Amino acid sequence: MSRRKSQEEYERTKAFRFWRWMSGKQDPYLGKVELVPREEPEETELTIQERMTERQMIRDKVYDIEHNKKLGVFHKIYEALAVCFCLALAGILLYTVSLLPATGVADKPVNNEVPARYIEKGLQETGAVNIVTGMILDYRAFDTFGESNVLFAATTTVLILLHSRKRAKDKQRREEESEGENDRVYEPKQDSVLQVAACVLVPVIILFGIYVILNGHLSPGGGFSGGAIIGAGLILYLSAFGFEKTEKLFTEKTYKCISFGALTTYCLAKSYSFFTGANHLESHIPLGTPGAIISSGLILILNICVGLVVACTMYTFYVMFRKGDF
Amino acid sequence: MTLFQLILLLFLVVCAVSVSFSRNLLNSVLIYMSFSLIMSIVWLCLESPDLAITEAAVGAGVTSILFFATLKKIHAIEIQKEHKATEPETEKEWSGKDE
Numbered sequence: 104m105s106r107r108k109s110q111e112e113y114e115r116t117k118a119f120r121f122w123r124w125m126s127g128k129q130d131p132y133l134g135k136v137e138l139v140p141r142e143e144p145e146e147t148e149l150t151i152q153e154r155m156t157e158r159q160m161i162r163d164k165v166y167d168i169e170h171n172k173k174l175g176v177f178h179k180i181y182e183a184l185a186v187c188f189c190l191a192l193a194g195i196l197l198y199t200v201s202l203l204p205a206t207g208v209a210d211k212p213v214n215n216e217v218p219a220r221y222i223e224k225g226l227q228e229t230g231a232v233n234i235v236t237g238m239i240l241d242y243r244a245f246d247t248f249g250e251s252n253v254l255f256a257a258t259t260t261v262l263i264l265l266h267s268r269k270r271a272k273d274k275q276r277r278e279e280e281s282e283g284e285n286d287r288v289y290e291p292k293q294d295s296v297l298q299v300a301a302c303v304l305v306p307v308i309i310l311f312g313i314y315v316i317l318n319g320h321l322s323p324g325g326g327f328s329g330g331a332i333i334g335a336g337l338i339l340y341l342s343a344f345g346f347e348k349t350e351k352l353f354t355e356k357t358y359k360c361i362s363f364g365a366l367t368t369y370c371l372a373k374s375y376s377f378f379t380g381a382n383h384l385e386s387h388i389p390l391g392t393p394g395a396i397i398s399s400g401l402i403l404i405l406n407i408c409v410g411l412v413v414a415c416t417m418y419t420f421y422v423m424f425r426k427g428d429f
Numbered sequence: 430m431t432l433f434q435l436i437l438l439l440f441l442v443v444c445a446v447s448v449s450f451s452r453n454l455l456n457s458v459l460i461y462m463s464f465s466l467i468m469s470i471v472w473l474c475l476e477s478p479d480l481a482i483t484e485a486a487v488g489a490g491v492t493s494i495l496f497f498a499t500l501k502k503i504h505a506i507e508i509q510k511e512h513k514a515t516e517p518e519t520e521k522e523w524s525g526k527d528e
Contacts, residue, residue: 206475235479323479327483328482328483331483331490335486420491421491421495
């Protein structure tokens with residue numbers, strides 16, 4: 104028989120702590136694991152003087168070659184060895200390059216049955232006119248999924264490392280407190296040349312990025328290139344018009360939703376096609392006529408997913424580096 | 430290999446050498462940017478336009494912007510004149526620009 108635990112007993116279980124964490128009542132790691140920002144040490148005249156003498160001492164012992172014979176000999180040997188090492192490395196690399204087969208030679212070892220299959224049956228099996236995209240997002244889609252996840256992990260790391268601890272709650276106080284240190288101070292103060300240039304360029308850049316993503320299976324390009332272009336356009340818009348304008352469009356929540364949604368869509372779509380492919384089932388995804396925009400099955404969707412993840416990642420990197428907050 | 434490609438490759442070598450020999454960090458980033466731009470043209474000459482697009486967007490665009498942002502964060506670039514005046518003396522010494 105199971106009986107209901109009393110409240111005290113329940114509070115000691117792991118399930119209670121887990122639900123407390125899930126519902127956002129209390130973070131178990133808060134105040135235990137996090138790094139506390141170091142307090143600024145008080146700078147008096149004495150400490151500055153001490154530091155200066157310390158630096159002078161180090162300089163005398165390390166950099167003052169004229170009065171230190173042993174150091175001078177070491178430096179000379181070190182420089183000679185460094186130059187020798189660099190020359191040897193360059194020589195080895197150049198020698199290796201000279202052994203590589205020339206571009207466009209028919210009988211080089213890369214030309215085996217794998218590229219032959221890609222070229223002969225690529226269009227038929229993937230429906231993509233652009234063989235490169237067909238390879239990346241169909242034959243080797245697992246690799247591309249890993250790459251998208253690497254980008255996501257990198258952004259997460261940047262978020263953890265650079266995210267400002269001060270939350271939006273005390274935004275007011277933050278602005279009052281550290282006007283000098285705040286990065287918003289560095290914003291271009293309504294630079295009209297930049298703004299006019301951005302007005303003309305940003306729509307073109309973003310449209311071009313969307314074009315590259317949507318035509319990834321027809322023309323050169325694809326999700327990664329298009330996403331990088333869109334990210335660069337967003338960064339240009341941000342540096343021209345400041346954070347207040349972009350905050351309306353892009354917040355932390357937008358980033359979370361887009362990244363999570365795109366990665367999940369990618370994962371589900373590809374899981375389906377892996378499952379059907381491994382079990383020799385028919386996938387029921389029409390490949391369409393080669394050359395049309397809506398064709399080549401899942402590749403278009405996957406391209407859009409990768410593009411969204413990359414664009415968000417680029418933009419988030421920049422915002423984190425600049426401000427440490429969205 | 431045409432003369433044009435040879436000139437581009439020569440530019441690449443010159444850029445790579447001058448990145449390591451330039452003392453100013455800002456100059457290094459700018460030279461790195463031009464390296465990426467030349468590299469994207471080389472990709473185009475080698476008939477891989479998709480790589481060229483990516484190289485131009487990521488290498489010349491986003492990476493250099495991130496470098497600029499980082500240099501700004503560590504006070505390696507002096508952005509505003511009036512800000513410079515208010516900076517304390519000790520901070521200037523640690524900026525790493527004069528070493």
